[in-house]
Amino acid sequence: MAQVTLRKVVKAYEGGVQAVKGIDLDIADHEFVVLVGPSGCGKSTTLRMIAGLEEISDGEISIGGKVINDVPPRDRDIAMVFQNYALYPHMTVFDNMAFGLMLRKFPKEEIKRRVDNAARILDIEPLLARKPKALSGGQRQRVAMGRAIVRDPKVFLFDEPLSNLDAKLRVQMRTEIKKVHQTVRTTTVYVTHDQVEAMTLADRVVVMNHGIIEQVGPPQELYHHPRTRFVAGFIGSPAMNFIPGRLENGAGALRVHLPNDIVLNVPAERTSRYAGQAGREILFGIRPEHLTEAKNLDRPNVAQLVATPEVTEPMGMETLVHFKLLGAEICGRVDPSAPASPGQPLPMAVDLNHMHLLEPQSGRVL
Amino acid sequence: MGTVTATPFVPAEIKQGSLRRERRWALIGAYLALAVFVIFFMVPPFHMLMTSLKSSAEIADLSGNPWIVSRPTLQNYWELLTQGNYLIHFRNSVIVTVCTVIISMIISVMAAFALARMKFWGSATLATGVFLTYLVPETLLFIPMFQIIGSLGMYNNMWAMVLIFPTLTVPFCTWIMIGYFASIPKELDEAALIDGASHLQMLWKIFIPVALPGILAAMIFAFTVSWAAFIYPIAFLVSSDQMLLTVGIVSDLIRADTFQWGKIMAGALMAALPPLLVYAFLMDYYIAGLTAGATKG
Numbered sequence: 001m002a003q004v005t006l007r008k009v010v011k012a013y014e015g016g017v018q019a020v021k022g023i024d025l026d027i028a029d030h031e032f033v034v035l036v037g038p039s040g041c042g043k044s045t046t047l048r049m050i051a052g053l054e055e056i057s058d059g060e061i062s063i064g065g066k067v068i069n070d071v072p073p074r075d076r077d078i079a080m081v082f083q084n085y086a087l088y089p090h091m092t093v094f095d096n097m098a099f100g101l102m103l104r105k106f107p108k109e110e111i112k113r114r115v116d117n118a119a120r121i122l123d124i125e126p127l128l129a130r131k132p133k134a135l136s137g138g139q140r141q142r143v144a145m146g147r148a149i150v151r152d153p154k155v156f157l158f159d160e161p162l163s164n165l166d167a168k169l170r171v172q173m174r175t176e177i178k179k180v181h182q183t184v185r186t187t188t189v190y191v192t193h194d195q196v197e198a199m200t201l202a203d204r205v206v207v208m209n210h211g212i213i214e215q216v217g218p219p220q221e222l223y224h225h226p227r228t229r230f231v232a233g234f235i236g237s238p239a240m241n242f243i244p245g246r247l248e249n250g251a252g253a254l255r256v257h258l259p260n261d262i263v264l265n266v267p268a269e270r271t272s273r274y275a276g277q278a279g280r281e282i283l284f285g286i287r288p289e290h291l292t293e294a295k296n297l298d299r300p301n302v303a304q305l306v307a308t309p310e311v312t313e314p315m316g317m318e319t320l321v322h323f324k325l326l327g328a329e330i331c332g333r334v335d336p337s338a339p340a341s342p343g344q345p346l347p348m349a350v351d352l353n354h355m356h357l358l359e360p361q362s363g364r365v366l
Numbered sequence: 367m368g369t370v371t372a373t374p375f376v377p378a379e380i381k382q383g384s385l386r387r388e389r390r391w392a393l394i395g396a397y398l399a400l401a402v403f404v405i406f407f408m409v410p411p412f413h414m415l416m417t418s419l420k421s422s423a424e425i426a427d428l429s430g431n432p433w434i435v436s437r438p439t440l441q442n443y444w445e446l447l448t449q450g451n452y453l454i455h456f457r458n459s460v461i462v463t464v465c466t467v468i469i470s471m472i473i474s475v476m477a478a479f480a481l482a483r484m485k486f487w488g489s490a491t492l493a494t495g496v497f498l499t500y501l502v503p504e505t506l507l508f509i510p511m512f513q514i515i516g517s518l519g520m521y522n523n524m525w526a527m528v529l530i531f532p533t534l535t536v537p538f539c540t541w542i543m544i545g546y547f548a549s550i551p552k553e554l555d556e557a558a559l560i561d562g563a564s565h566l567q568m569l570w571k572i573f574i575p576v577a578l579p580g581i582l583a584a585m586i587f588a589f590t591v592s593w594a595a596f597i598y599p600i601a602f603l604v605s606s607d608q609m610l611l612t613v614g615i616v617s618d619l620i621r622a623d624t625f626q627w628g629k630i631m632a633g634a635l636m637a638a639l640p641p642l643l644v645y646a647f648l649m650d651y652y653i654a655g656l657t658a659g660a661t662k663g
Binding site for chain 2: 073078082083084087088089090100104147
């Protein structure tokens with residue numbers, strides 16, 4: 001069993017700067033957890049503390065029920081894949097993958113069996129005799145993963161492994177990583193700043209910001225039910241739109257008053273949820289895909305507004321339209337066939353079934 | 367108030383192929399400068415070679431052209447190799463240099479690894495301190511060094527040079543190695559640590575092979591310093607059987623005001639061969655090693 005548990009883990013540097021501010025996290029056996037957040041949020045530091053490459057200032061980390069705060073990296077039974085591959089340049093692919101096993105004095109036959117097996121999983125069998133400099137970026141990353149797999153560790157740690165690859169290869173390798181996890185089922189902690197990677201790979205996503213965990217949950221839960229403005233804005237691409245407004249009680253229904261005299265009726269099933277907030281300033285949040293060209297307006301809880309796009313971005317399967325609403329930059333997703341062009345008014349539909357209301361000061365989703 | 371008339375800007379005519387012409391002139395200039403440089407530096411060895419091939423009588427004959435040998439002879443080389451202590455001096459130099467290089471490498475590689483990679487209190491200051499010791503001139507050091515060697519009873523003993531030369535080579539070798547080790551990505555040691563390597567295994571199995579160009583550069587430096595050292599050997603070694611080549615040649619072949627120019631030149635030329643061979647084989651590594659720290663983190 002290889003659960004990873006973090007209890008009140010703190011990382012403080014000289015001068016009192018805290019990179020990680022007392023986080024708690026439980027990672028189940030076989031689980032694939034992704035730590036995601038912007039630069040400086042503490043995600044890599046957290047991973048490095050699990051790896052033993054950074055000392056823990058306070059708190060407790062355990063792997064498989066055993067506290068490993070003072071255990072050196074080599075005795076933690078972990079394997080790590082680095083952003084820049086960190087392959088030993090003077091060794092062949094085989095030796096790179098076998099290095100950890102040789103240091104642990106595994107029999108030669110066992111080393112060969114494990115390396116061959118990992119090479120087969122990763123489809124790098126023809127590369128075993130090559131040196132890293134003779135490999136492409138994607139192949140190097142596979143070798144780095146192979147080096148982790150052969151060890152058969154309790155936990156895999158990935159530190160932004162795809163950041164050095166081009167966009168196409170990144171998508172390809174993402175699938176590879178998912179396949180490998182489905183094959184070997186090792187508990188995995190994966191760090192990335194790319195929320196698409198986080199969403200596509202993770203069983204659960206941990207969103208970090210300023211050294212704390214903002215929210216933990218399955219990707220869909222984070223996407224549809226963010227708890228904070230940060231999570232709502234960070235997860236999803238393009239990001240959720242936020243428009244300042246006011247929640248008013250009128251004519252027996254709750255209404256959201258937005259700039260330009262736009263009034264939106266809160267769906268009846270949400271009335272009780274927001275009842276206590278009537279009369280207060282709020283942030284109205286809506287994802288671009290719920291702000292589309294005006295069609296099916298007869299559906300319940302769909303309102304209309306007219307936008308004048310400043311920029312349109314044809315993406316092939318959809319077109320992004322960017323417009324301003326009293327200073328706020330708004331993005332909508334429309335069908336490529338919609339008559340969206342800069343400067344031309346475009347009737348748009350707001351699907352209020354998917355709206356979010358947030359407290360402006362705390363950023364808490366109501 | 368005068369009137370200013372704006373003159374429209376007319377760009378100078380761009381000549382076709384000017385880039386190629388500029389490059390040609392740059393190359394011609396570079397080759398000319400290099401040719402002057404090579405001639406300037408090859409004149410002394412050429413003169414040495416010519417003199418070494420002359421008999422004593424031809425050298426003494428001032429009416430002849432000093433740059434031409436009229437009756438070439440290998441007499442000087444033969445006498446050096448068969449008479450006197452030249453071979454003993456050569457052997458002493460080889461022993462002292464090999465020992466110096468080995469000691470310097472062991473100390474400086476380990477010191478550089480510790481200073482570059484194992485963060486400890488005062489490591490940065492210590493690294494600067496190591497380099498500062500290199501800046502202290504030999505001429506200042508040799509008097510206290512004389513007392514130390516004297517107190518160890520090693521005066522007039524070539525093995526004293528094995529103790530002394532590393533004090534000249536270790537600081538600079540360490541400095542070269544610190545630069546080279548610092549250019550090796552940090553993730554490489556972290557990967558090795560996670561793979562299960564101890565610090566010593568990391569040094570031996572990862573750093574030394576990866577930093578081989580830097581290590582070879584440091585080795586060449588240590589070799590050159592030790593092979594060409596003059597002040598310490600001449601101050602500390604008096605009997606011919608203990609002398610190194612640099613001192614042995616001038617001590618044995620210059621007697622009062624009698625200079626055996628032919629043998630001196632032959633001896634010096636043969637003494638220059640080992641460094642020449644070392645440089646010829648390892649020059650690429652030497653350049654890579656010296657420049658690595660300068661261009662990378």
